[in-house]
Amino acid sequence: MGVDGRLLSRGQRKTLSNRSGARIVQDCVELLREVAAKASLEIEAVGVSVTGPVDPNTGTLYSPPNAGEGLSGLSLSSEISKSLGGIRVAVGKDTNVIALAEAAYGAAIGVADFVYVTISTGVGGSIVSDGRILLGSGGCAGELGHISVNPAGPECGCGRRGCLEALISGPALARRLEIAKVESEIVKETGQGTLQNDGAYVSAQAAKGDPLAVQILDSAKVEFASAMVDFANLFNSELIVVGGSVARAHPEWLNRAQQAIATSALSPSRETTRIVQSTLDDDGGLIGAALLLY
Secondary structure, three states: OOOOOOOOOOOOOOOOOOOOHHHHHHHHHHHHHHHHHHOOOOOOEEEEEEOOOEEOOOOEEOOOOOOOOOOOOOEHHHHHHHHOOOOEEEEEEHHHHHHHHHHHHOOOOOOOOEEEEEEOOOEEEEEEEOOEEOOOOOOOOOOHHHOEOOOOOOEOOOOOEOEHHHHHOHHHHHHHHHHHHHHOOHHHHHOOOOOOOOHHHHHHHHHOOOHHHHHHHHHHHHHHHHHHHHHHHHHOOOEEEEEOHHHHHOHHHHHHHHHHHHHHOOOOHHHHOEEEEOOOHHHHHHHHHHHOOO
16 A cells, blocks of 8 residues: 555455465465565555454454354464465454544544444444554453344344344345235245345335335445434534445435434534535455555
8 A cells, every 4th residue: 555545556365264264364365475466566565354343453353243253263364474475464354444444534634523333234333532543451342233222123143133233234125125015925925935045125116216226225224324313412522524435326225324323413523513425335344454564
């Protein structure tokens, strides 16, 4: 990464999280070497963005709810470092490193108190207070997607019910549409089987006028807005930055949330908290991972 936040080189390789930890590390190391060779760079240190929860001090993953067993308990820092001759490796939770990037080069430049929320395959977050990321005693604070907003709701990957992630993440939206179609017997009538497991399918169906898809997205918009009011009250942040593929597809959710904050949040958050879209998109994790090394 250049000093202005530009990515000097990039590469991509798919790996399966249910592979062994050794295989996942091998895939990471091979990709690092490919990218470095392409840019004629020497690998001196490595920053890693990974789905949480993770111990930022040791680089060891706990049991990520959206990942396979290959990541559970894996010490990415030591294993990648060992494979690259003992160089420095820093590991951070994906939402935390994106928050670092947003503060340095994105929507939160110059803002000391903000919350970052992502809505994609999962729902995650990071809290920045007085310019510092809130880590908590074990380094795992900020799991905003695992706040239960409906204890009678669908089961979440974390084991609880009605978490924000289980309601408005991409896969959750798809599951809600599938259940709605089964309950309305549309699947039985049309012979349609399992739906695609992402929010893009639901958005596409809503755009075609599917009333069930429209209803589900409307419900998700209300649930998202309600959670943003809660976050405004909890953290009294100047800014809530929202990223992720689902959020990018539905900017109207942010408008609804801003209205909800203005009418339902407590003062002074009611008057001062703004909600904005991330400006870094998918590059935020890469940029933020590099910032872990500074």
